[in-house]
Amino acid sequence: MFDGHDLKSRVRVVGLFLVSVCAAIAAVAALQVGPAPVLGYRVVGRYPHLKSSYTEGFFYLDGLFYEGTGREGQSAVLAIQPETGKVVRRVLLADEYFGEGIVTFRDPATFAKVRVITVHDGLANIEKLNELEFIHGEIWANVWHVDRIARISPEDGRVVAWIDLTGLLPESQKVDGESVLNGIAYDAAKDRIFVTGKQWPTVFQIKVNEKAK
DSSP: OOOOOHHHHHHHHHHHHHHHHHHHHHHHHHHOOOOOOOOEEEEEEEOOOOOTTOOOEEEEEEEEEEEEETTTTTEEEEOTTTTOOOEEEEOOOOOOOOOOOOOOOOTTTTTOBBBOOOOHHHHHHHEEEEEEEEEEEEEEETTTTTEEEEEEEETTTEEEEEOOOOTTGGGGGSSSTTOOOOEEEEEETEEEEEEETOOOOOEEEEEEEEEEE
């Protein structure tokens, strides 16, 4: 026999044990998944891009690229003809604003956050996610100062694959250390994927090699 105090203590111990077991199972599961495969690419098209554009947001809609650019006094939203690089519309932001991304995911009725996920590759959390795009049911994300695109499951935040774009733009064509990969656009009608970067002279159309390196 044991009194109420003993019962509470035993329940507390059992609860802590179960939490520890669940954490251990989760850790083992993550280890079994392992790091995501790394995929290559090939370039299938090139389009002009303004080297003056400090790209923060980038997407494709109805035959045009739409681009949000940053830096105080230079921030704007641009509509661009892909084939010529001609800006057909430019909306400037006030000088005190630094333009960031132009795509967010919110409840259309309330504008409230719908859900937050933690992005991870195995046991490692992935931070500094930058420009995003939704492609083939996955979230594709640039990672700041990394020459890779993370393909992320929207269900659990797991990185299902990396696309290694190392060497896509030669170092000689970069303006400075902040001329990094940042910009993913998707033409769903023709299944075309475009990538670019901050102050890059080119938008690249790529095909992903689905076989891991």
